[in-house]
Amino acid sequence: MRSPRLILAAFTVLFVLPLCVLAGYAAAPGWTFPEIIPARLSGRAFALLAAQGPRIALAMGGSILYSLAAVVLSFLLCLAPAKLFARTSFRGKALLEAALLAPALVPSMTFSMGAHYAFIRLGLADTLPGVILVLTMFSFPYMLRALTAGYGAFSEKYALCAQNLGAGPLTVALRVELPLLAPAAAAGGSVVFLVAFSEYFLVYLIGGGAVPSYSGLLFPYLTSSDRSTASILTLLFLSVPILLFFLTDALLRLFTRGSRMTP
Amino acid sequence: MFFACRDITKSYGNKPVLKGVSLTVQAGELVSVIGPSGAGKTTLLNILAGLDRPDSGELRFAVPPSKKRPVIMVFQDYLLFPSMTVFENAAFGLRARNMKKDEIRRRVCDALDYFQIADKANAYPDELSGGQKQRLAIARAMAPGPSLLLLDEPFANLDPNLKQDAAAFIKRAQREFGVTTVAVTHDLAEAFVMSGRIAIMLDGALAVTGTPEEIHKNPGGLEAARFLGPVNRIPASLALAPGPGQGFTSGGALYLRPQDLGLRKDPQGEALVQGRAFTGRYYIYEVALADGPLTVHSLQNGIVPGDRVRLFIRESAPAAPPTPIKETA
């Protein structure tokens, strides 16, 4: 039990094997009991994938677009409050911080179904901005938390120091604080992206099908009897966060230019 | 006069931090404010830097600081920007002044050369040693040509064996550039090496100001004296042989530096040695007197627990206290 190999083997069974089973279904629509290895392979799901290419690309593009927008929006919304929470104390702060956690924790159905009505009245339902807004409202606590931690991780004197050296507010914000905050922002942004990208219900409710979304494309297949297409689309889904992880890492390296600051 | 502050007070909440500080600094001087932590040194520095405002009192500059002739502070932990190279850090203040690229390049290269970090120009701060970081921080502060340089605890983040070198280096650089400098530190030895003048700050006020020699000779008060090193307090009940050197007295008690107090083995001596410890520079003896225990700091060696000794005043002791001593706690 203490053997590293054994532990790793157990991890592989637990975490990689399910993906292999998905790959099996992707390649063999007729895979059924009691075959452990699919008996007949078929390219049908791949053909469907190719035939639906533009549609899948559109859905994927839509999902990436609104998820990235939610990341950017949540970053902008949380910047000033995170600094406030990290740098100052005031009465009611603890209560406020707790309240601002709530959107990520309470059932999202409650606020979204209530807000749906207002969104329709405001003309935000079935629009990309509406979807971005509702996803941001659902996922910003992760960004707020990350940025608060980020501000807490470096001294407020950096800004003071830069100001003392003659820098204006914009230079202080962009050249000094932003690079220091970048690792935290990337960490928070990754979570926000992942949450937004995976979300089905809110996009379905507020997007009303008018906003192309990969989860919206995937969902009917997952609930249908077509396991082959569902599997292949799930595997495709996974590729996005994994690519994103490497991309963020590379960008962060570029942005903080080799500095070995890690979140 | 370069600047003068008079009767500066500052409180945070209900806690007074500065209780009327007055200090005059001449152009080109290097003045160190020393004192224990919590004495208000950094607050004074922040006020000088314009990062904080005094509650009352007056701060006057002969030539008011401007963007061209700024007051620049080197923070205690240097605050080098981690995402910028050494060169970019040093150039930061110049870029903020929209200086021409060539000019920046020339001035930064000169500065890095002088501060012996030119070979690290493209490195990032986390690749520098402690001493290099400090030199970069000073180089960065010097680059825009400040009229007043403020050093906050310049030795706090250095290895003990580097502190003396750093002090000498700062002294040389300050002379070379001729920039008026105020440092606050609790590192006595380094402040003595580095500074033209020293002010001792205790509990929100300056206790004494003077050259290192003057201060050493005449700390101006018991607490300041204690801050500069251990002081023996000999109760009045214990009459020591008065001599040319009398130590200074206050309320009947007598105060002596370790080097001024001797112990002599004497079976009739008034004190029984019960414990002994060596600090590396002097001994600490626990002795029992007729009316209670006493801790004695002395250079005297050769005494062991169990010996009965007599205390005496060495001839090196100063003749008289320079100013009346306020005895507290």
Next chain:
Amino acid sequence: MPAKTTILLRLAPLAIPFLAVFCGGLVLAAAQSLGYFSPLPALPALSADAPTLSGYAALFHGLFPASFFFTLYVALASASLSTALGAFMAYLVWGLPGGFRAAATIYKIPLILPHIAVAFIILILFSQSGFLASVGHALGLVETPADFPALLYSGSGLGLIAAYAYKGLGFVILLAYAVLSRLDRRLIAAARMLGAGPFIVFTRIALPHMAQALGASFIILFLYAFGGFDIPYLLSESNPGMLSILTYNLYFNRDLANRPEAMAALTIMLLFSAVFVALYARIASRMKNTERKL
């Protein structure tokens, strides 16, 4: 302390959308549960200007109470399972040599899988004709699909629990490992020298060190499972079903007279969750910034 106006000004970018969308949504849901803003003003029972509690009353006579306790059970069971397994696995990862530890980051896979995909994986693995049944067949344990234990849709909630537990596992490992990486390894060596066995080391040193992080992640997972929609959509039992599905059906698949009932269910779920959010905030406020994800 900064001035009140400064605080409000700094909070404004977040506070305004938070109040308008989130709090506004909650209040609108509550208002609809009382019969306001009804989509069908023609229905006399709902057009009343005075609030009506008929939505709540209908809930308590319907499938709601059983659903509530079933959902509670699923959420508690799955969060406990994730937390217990995750703590242990994080400890295992922590004890691995460097190279193995890097390879063990495959534990993050369930973290990036969307809930619905996890439900799908549980479905294809655990259904009576699923992959595990096939493995059972190869081992000679299972003759026909019916011989494989009915884990899904058997009324036991096991499929739901498995899916939530699996999805939460990566999360708990991530958080617990972040905390463990700050644990001084010499403490383990010291304990071993003092004669502690592996079990004692785990329960007396590693577990207390992780306790807060585990408590916090337990609450997060509990709340996700309590209010989540995606996994029950694929794996929910029929009766009692999960609250989110009950609500979804009331909202979407029934006629509009049921709207207050749906909103009443949502409001009760919210109030119940709010208690746990407060609890979470208490625990999390004592944790290091770097050790919290939320």
Next chain:
Amino acid sequence: MTRHDSPSLVRRILTAAFACLLLAACSSEPEKSKEKSVDNLAFAELETMAAGTTVRLFMYGGMANVNAWIDGYVARELRDRYDITLVRTPMDAPAFVNKLLTEKQAGKKDGSMDLLWINGENFKNAKQAGLLYGPFAARLPNDRMYVNQESAQYDFGYPVNGFEAPYGRAQFVFEYDAARTPSPPDSFAALAVWVKEHPGRFTYPQPPDFTGSAFIRQAFYAVSGGYEKYQQGFDQALFDQNAPKLWAYLNALKPYLWQEGRSYPKDSAALDTLFARGEVDMSMGYHPAHAQAKIIEGSYPETARTFVMKDGSIFNTHFTAIPFNAPNKAGAMVAANFLLSPEAQLSKFEPENWGDFPAIDIAKLPEEWREKFNAVNLGPATLSPQALEAVAVPEIPSEYLEALEKGWEENVLR
């Protein structure tokens, strides 16, 4: 900030919250509809108007072959013939009806849906709440030319009145694997016997799922002596008299169902999966050629077949409808008309495309088209139109349907 200031902070926040709320809930005049009236245009004018527009079709999205047909054939033809871009959005019918209702209530005049695939109680709900545009069916040339108006007059007993255009026809069938079940039951009475002999091998989707609901309707006909008496609209006394027979029938089956009746598959797709994977021996569906399509897809074994009950097999027509606030009504009508064209109906009839039965009357077609329809090979799994015709019974009025679904939950599920 001092201590006693904080209540005022809280008060301010609360005030702001309610201000925002009121703003969101009560303000905002519904936007003006930008669309020109299409009510009095001739079809040729509609075609001109529709050129270069996008039509958003909302429909059930769980059938990959249907999705592929819409996204492939239909989208391509609409683009080539009319320069219309077709965008399909998967959404269950109750969900989009609900969405429309909320939009109507909120006063949203510019919607996001142009064309809906709809029928049954969803149509009735939508029609009653004034959510549909129309009447428009008679304006479609293909509807006038090819549709047997009599057969498309009612949808689940509810008059259509031109508010939806037919699109396909379906009949309820059971699916089985001839290799596993050589002789399937041919009546509901025989089904009860069969289920008891094969415990755990049969189930039906959980109403209010469309298919599950259709199953209990058929059973209702069977246990209460036929469909005829229900066709005159809802009669509570009749329902109260006969419904208990259905509950008794279903509750007798319950212990012998899959998972001993503790759970039901949530929809027909879930049941298909159980059947395809051999966990149950029968599936059912409202698509006569569904089994054949699943064989072609590779999910069902080659030996999958369909059967119907001799007590009757309900059929219905499915329709397309246009929301009241559709932004592109002209395009929607052009698309609905195209779906009724012989070309589209033939393509849809091909089992490898979909296998959905034509909504148009073959007899009204020119000779060459009749031959083309007759030449379609429905595949071995699909029953012949004649066999289906022989047992076809009409749908029940949708008030019964709702009562049955609710009753099922109270009397069978619990």
